[in-house]
Every structure is written in C-alpha cells, then in structure tokens.
Amino acid sequence: MTDAGFTPHVPTPPRLLPDEVHRAVGPGTALLRLETTGSRQSLLDGAWWPRSRDVEREIPPLITALTEHLGPVTRVGLDASAWNGIPTRLVVDDRVVHLDSFPVGDDTVLITRGDNDHFSLMVVPPGTTPEAARTAMARAVHADNVTQAAEILLAELPHPTGPQAGTAQDDDAAPGQ
Numbered sequence: 369m370t371d372a373g374f375t376p377h378v379p380t381p382p383r384l385l386p387d388e389v390h391r392a393v394g395p396g397t398a399l400l401r402l403e404t405t406g407s408r409q410s411l412l413d414g415a416w417w418p419r420s421r422d423v424e425r426e427i428p429p430l431i432t433a434l435t436e437h438l439g440p441v442t443r444v445g446l447d448a449s450a451w452n453g454i455p456t457r458l459v460v461d462d463r464v465v466h467l468d469s470f471p472v473g474d475d476t477v478l479i480t481r482g483d484n485d486h487f488s489l490m491v492v493p494p495g496t497t498p499e500a501a502r503t504a505m506a507r508a509v510h511a512d513n514v515t516q517a518a519e520i521l522l523a524e525l526p527h528p529t530g531p532q533a534g535t536a537q538d539d540d541a542a543p544g545q
Contacts, residue, residue, distance in 0.1 A: 418492075431460040446468070447471070447476075
C-alpha cells in the first residue's frame, strides 16, 4: 500500500468573527453561535449579537437562522428593559412568532420551539467591540459552561462607570457618555 492521496488530519482553526463583521454583515443576517453538542448540559444554548435594540429589525433574522437549525420557533422571550417597543407577535417567514417581555434584566433571550422546548441565548450588547463579542460568545457556547450570561458579559466586556450599560436608552450613546 502507498500513501498516495493521503492527507493527514489538520485541526481546523476555530471560526472567529472578523473584526468588522458587526458592521460588514448585510441587513437581515443574524450573528449567532449555538452550542454544537447534543447534550444541552450547558447553562446557555448559544449567543446572539444584534446590531441594535430594534425588535422588529433584529428578531426576524434571528428567527430565520434558528428555524434552519432548530425547526419552527413559536415564542421569543425578551427583557423588556433592554429592547425598544416589543410587539406581542411578529410574522417571520409566513409564521406567527409570539413575543413575551419580562423585566428580568438577565442578558438572555429565551426561544421556544414547539410547546415546551426552550433555548437560552446570551445577548451581546449591540455596541460591543468585535474582540469582546467573540470572546463572550465563545465562552457562552462552551460545552461545559455553567456561567450565567450576566457574569460572562461582566467578565468579558469593558464597562463604563455610572448608570447601567446595555439598556435601550444607551443604544446610541458612546461608552462612558
């Protein structure tokens, strides 16, 4: 036997988001990472990096992307204090998706597939730098993650002093303003 045509296995480097991806990705595209194991033993099932706090602009591409991987999404639960004007439902890809809002401040979005299958995604604040977003998203989707979204974001993202960052009112303000 010969080794002709044999290519040794070379590990694939992790897929990282390019530095300018948040601005360069076209409208209607969701920046999303999901845990890739079937165990679902982690505290979070994935991470999402929206470009704004506009529900009607950001949720439809998220639902479209999730539907491709998870099947039909029936509900989305959002933190009411972090999003601008949450409607009770949206029509996405000819399907009605119900939106629930809660004043929880937990830095996550809850996705429901079917009747009771829930997925928890960490929400990276829109103004986050690409490097910080990559690090936080990678940590959130690590197969044995037991850290809550708020703790990951506190550890990985720079925070200005003063009022709480990441609220809907802070959306267009520069850090520290």
